[in-house]
Amino acid sequence: MYGIKYNNKYSWDLGLKVLERNISTPAKKKVTEEIPFSNVIYDFSFLYGSQIFEPRKLEYKFFVDEMFKHNLEAIRIVVENWLYSSNEKTELRDEVTPGYHFLAECIEIDFEDLKTYGTIKATFEGYPFRIKNEYEGEMLWDDFCFLTDILQQTTFIINEAREISLINNSIVEVVPKIIADNSFEIYRNNVKYLIPMGTTESTDFKLNTGVNKLTIIGNGNIQFKYKIEVI
Structure with a gap:
């Protein structure tokens, strides 16, 4: 039952x-x-x-x-x-x-x-859309599905500059919650996004479906919290 x-x-x-x-x-x-x-x-x-x-x-x-x-x-x-x-x-x-x-x-x-x-x-x-129960990077191993899920890092230490990749395995764009202990600049496709210290969640910055290659400028720790949305 x-x-x-x-x-x-x-x-x-x-x-x-x-x-x-x-x-x-x-x-x-x-x-x-x-x-x-x-x-x-x-x-x-x-x-x-x-x-x-x-x-x-x-x-x-x-x-x-x-x-x-x-x-x-x-x-x-x-x-x-x-x-x-x-x-x-x-x-x-x-x-x-x-x-x-x-x-x-x-x-x-x-x-x-x-x-x-x-x-x-x-x-x-x-x-x-169906929404994943867990945030990317925080998935429980018991819930991991080899057909649909991926393991990836979503928390980063930035020393001046770093290039990272975030994978959005959703069928749609998602808005991540960004948690930063300092202010940062994020560059994607020659577009600059200003990220203040603290927690930010804005539709101005979305993760596209697939691989998102980002360049982060600053010093400190930054985390991206988002959940996968599928049909």
Whole structure:
């Protein structure tokens, strides 16, 4: 038996057994413009650096084993309040996909009373991507997958200048949290980024998909904290 953890509570703590699960693959959201009287179509889907995707739909059907109707209704109340208690996309962990989590909000619940047992179908609307539970460079060996994961250094000691490479194995750009004990300059493709001392997280500096070659100028320690996002 497997279950899910949502809004800091496990489904099996409520006596729920997952009968069915359906995790859809999000569709690409294409932003195009057709030139009148021609066959030319411009695709603006990558205008901001990454392909845009539609929200992901997740569906779970739970089995509730309870022969007394009043107890079945009590369980229904508890489960529906648990699933509807969040009004924003909340971390959802599915034991079938270890090492990753979704960000999703329950938007619909369907309860079926079958006298001596019941079923509850929960529909979630989620962020398109699965997100790694651990930051790059901090991965637990038990969660390491040789097909998808890589081992890499994300904390560096800088003495005046150093060239480094950071790999973003995501399908999209990610914004790293940069922790620095001094101010630094980062150069990438002849573009300079000023990094102040302390913790910085800004959309002005994103890690592109693949290998990011950076030159860091300064003295001290700098760390890049980011999580991989995949379909």
